[in-house]
Amino acid sequence: MSSLFFHCLTFTALLLALFLILDNRHDSALEENDLTTQEISTDSFYDLQEKINSMLPILIGSILIGIVFAVLLQEWLARESWTYRIFDFIMVILAGIPSVFYGLICIYYFIFKSGRVSYLTHSLTVVLLTMPITIQSTQYAVKSVDVSIREAVYALGVKKSRAITQHVIPHAFSGIMSGVYTAVSRSFFVAGLILVTFAWIQTAHSRDPFNIPKNAYVFLIAALLCSLGASFLNRKTVPNVLSSFVL
Amino acid sequence: MEANNYSIETENLSLWYGDFQALIDVSVKIPDGKITSLIGPSGCGKTTLLRCFNRVNERYGNVTTKGEINILGKNIYDPDVSLLELRKTVGMVFQRPNPLPISVYDNILFGLRIHSPFRSLSRAASDEIVEDALTSVFLWDDLKDKLKTKATSLQLEQQQKLCIARLLPLKPQIILMDEPCSALDAKGTLAVEELMDVLSGSYTFLIVTHNMAQARRVSTECIYMFLGELIEHRETQALFDDPEHPKTADYVQMRYG
Numbered sequence: 001m002s003s004l005f006f007h008c009l010t011f012t013a014l015l016l017a018l019f020l021i022l023d024n025r026h027d028s029a030l031e032e033n034d035l036t037t038q039e040i041s042t043d044s045f046y047d048l049q050e051k052i053n054s055m056l057p058i059l060i061g062s063i064l065i066g067i068v069f070a071v072l073l074q075e076w077l078a079r080e081s082w083t084y085r086i087f088d089f090i091m092v093i094l095a096g097i098p099s100v101f102y103g104l105i106c107i108y109y110f111i112f113k114s115g116r117v118s119y120l121t122h123s124l125t126v127v128l129l130t131m132p133i134t135i136q137s138t139q140y141a142v143k144s145v146d147v148s149i150r151e152a153v154y155a156l157g158v159k160k161s162r163a164i165t166q167h168v169i170p171h172a173f174s175g176i177m178s179g180v181y182t183a184v185s186r187s188f189f190v191a192g193l194i195l196v197t198f199a200w201i202q203t204a205h206s207r208d209p210f211n212i213p214k215n216a217y218v219f220l221i222a223a224l225l226c227s228l229g230a231s232f233l234n235r236k237t238v239p240n241v242l243s244s245f246v247l
Numbered sequence: 248m249e250a251n252n253y254s255i256e257t258e259n260l261s262l263w264y265g266d267f268q269a270l271i272d273v274s275v276k277i278p279d280g281k282i283t284s285l286i287g288p289s290g291c292g293k294t295t296l297l298r299c300f301n302r303v304n305e306r307y308g309n310v311t312t313k314g315e316i317n318i319l320g321k322n323i324y325d326p327d328v329s330l331l332e333l334r335k336t337v338g339m340v341f342q343r344p345n346p347l348p349i350s351v352y353d354n355i356l357f358g359l360r361i362h363s364p365f366r367s368l369s370r371a372a373s374d375e376i377v378e379d380a381l382t383s384v385f386l387w388d389d390l391k392d393k394l395k396t397k398a399t400s401l402q403l404e405q406q407q408k409l410c411i412a413r414l415l416p417l418k419p420q421i422i423l424m425d426e427p428c429s430a431l432d433a434k435g436t437l438a439v440e441e442l443m444d445v446l447s448g449s450y451t452f453l454i455v456t457h458n459m460a461q462a463r464r465v466s467t468e469c470i471y472m473f474l475g476e477l478i479e480h481r482e483t484q485a486l487f488d489d490p491e492h493p494k495t496a497d498y499v500q501m502r503y504g
Contacts, residue, residue: 080265080309148345155303155341156358156413157334167347 048198049215051110052191054119055126059187062127063180066134073135074142075164091139094132102129103190110194111201129190130183137179141172178233185226192219254279254421254451255300260314262295264307269295271475272314277468282443282452284466284483286459288498292475293455297423300453301337302330319420335362338414342426344406346398346413351390354398354409355380359416380412384442404435408442422446424454428461440465459499463487471495 077084106125109117145168153163169176195216255277262270270292277283285293298304299316302323316323323333335358346354355377359368368376377394381387386408390396398409407427414422424443428436443452443465456462462469462483469483471494479486479495490496 148341148343149347150306151303151339151341152345152347152410154306155301155334155339156361156417157331158361159331160306162361171348 045195045198045202045213048110048195051122052194055122055187055191058123058126059130059184062131063134063183066131066183067138067176067180070135070138071142071164071169074139075160075168088139091132091135094128095136099129099186099189102186103193106190107194107197111198126187130187133186134179134183137182138172138176141175141179142168144175145171174233178230181226181230181233185223185230188219188223188226192216192223195219252279253277254319255453256315256317257296257299258315258317260296260299260312260316262292262299262304262313263311265309269475270299273472273475273477275470275477275480277451277453279451280448281467282447282454282465283468283470284462285453285455285470285472286457286462286498287472287478289457290474291472293472294425295475296472297339297425297453297455300421300423301334301339303334303339331362335417336419337421337423338417338419339423340407340410340414340425340427343430344403344410346401346406346409348397348399350395351381351398351401351409352377352394354413355416358413362417376416380415383415383446384408384412385438386412402435404431404438407431407435407439411439411442411446419450421451421453424452426455426457429457436461459487471498473498 073084073087077087102125106129109121109125113121149167149171150163153167154160158167195213199213199216253276255275257273257275260270260273260275261268273292273296275296285297287293295304299312300318300323304310304312312324318333318337321328347357349357352373356368356373359376378387378391381390386405389405390401393401398406401409407430411422411427428439431439440461443454446452454462454466466483468480469486470480471478471486471490471492473494479490479492481491486495487499490499496502
């Protein structure tokens with residue numbers, strides 16, 4: 001009962017936070033005047049590309065920290081503890097939010113608010129985009145390692161840290177990598193989306209929807225390849241991967 | 248750790264998984280160098296009791312234990328007891344054969360490499376250890392040409408024997424077996440039982456089994472448990488032929504369970 005109350009309270013708090021963000025966006029970003037080119041951004045395309053490129057260390061860092069955090073959460077924190085439950089619940093919520101939502105946040109901060117927000121804000125949007133999905137998929141991958149392998153190594157006297165680093169993680173590796181591919185795919189897709197949106201806004205007067213920078217294609221193709229990689233690591237067959245992609 | 252007439256002694260051992268009490272004041276003495284079987288209906292605490300003896304239970308975070316467990320005369324909950332040394336002394340074989348997904352050769356040496364200094368085992372010594380361990384479990388003739396084969400590709404019976412062989416280089420004094428034959432066919436079961444019989448003089452075996460015929464065939468002493476309590480502990484023949492407690496009689500005469 002207390003657990004249900006806790007879940008309701010957290011969910012309400014998250015919804016309130018979401019509404020506050022939405023309200024804020026309505027006030028500033030989605031005002032009609034903001035859609036004029038001089039208000040959108042003073043950045044050139046080169047500046048935007050630089051900003052996106054500067055996010056690469058943040059992307060790699062958030063993925064690595066996400067993996068380490070997920071392993072610690074799953075293996076060292078007691079499952080019955082409140083700390084575990086709180087983290088687990090937050091990760092389920094954050095990873096469950098569609099990536100298009102994060103995409104919109106990124107577009108907002110990288111294009112509409114660019115120059116008015118710090119590097120930290122940009123970094124946090126990337127962390128929000130990649131870390132929850134990495135943590136959740138790593139948790140699932142570690143959880144799915146056959147219990148008999150753990151029992152075998154523990155019963156032979158292997159220390160917990162060694163059992164996890166040398167036996168659990170190697171067995172969970174394809175699952176972890178699947179999550180990494182998904183996270184990278186998400187961020188590449190959003191990077192492509194930002195470039196496309198920027199290009200469309202900057203050239204709105206030309207009414208040419210195919211006037212897209214080459215880098216956007218690169219990001220979108222990379223996102224597609226990462227997504228396919230994730231599907232293969234999930235042990236789907238080639239026809240399954242292709243059909244899910246086509247659909 | 249010094250040996251006495253009893254390899255394992257427990258005194259008022261109680262165990263809880265969260266709020267659920269799985270063991271209630273269990274006091275038992277397991278004789279040295281013999282095979283003792285633990286029988287009882289599902290959920291009576293046999294496996295829980297078995298897992299207490301090498302403290303494997305502790306990896307589940309919500310376990311609380313009270314009472315005393317003495318292994319070879321030493322309380323295993325004393326602060327100076329090394330968990331690694333305990334698990335070296337008390338080996339465990341599980342219900343499902345669980346060889347590691349590495350070669351037969353590496354499986355045998357796995358435990359020893361953990362407990363030995365880095366690169367302290369020479370190639371010749373390793374080869375000898377592997378041969379001895381596989382010979383002890385009657386697998387040498389079958390596997391001497393397949394030492395580099397992945398252990399998970401062996402037959403189930405061979406995998407289970409390999410799991411026993413994997414313990415032997417560590418020179419354990421007690422071997423715990425949690426339904427070791429439940430995944431095996433009749434031929435495999437017989438082979439493992441014969442192996443236990445051969446090894447029983449050198450090691451103390453404690454075996455959990457649902458198969459009463461097996462308990463009767465292999466064990467010298469038998470313990471009957473019911474709902475977390477130890478109901479009766481006697482010589483196997485006496486327990487089956489002339490049970491003292493009505494609950495034991497109901498179970499062994501198949502009026503219950």
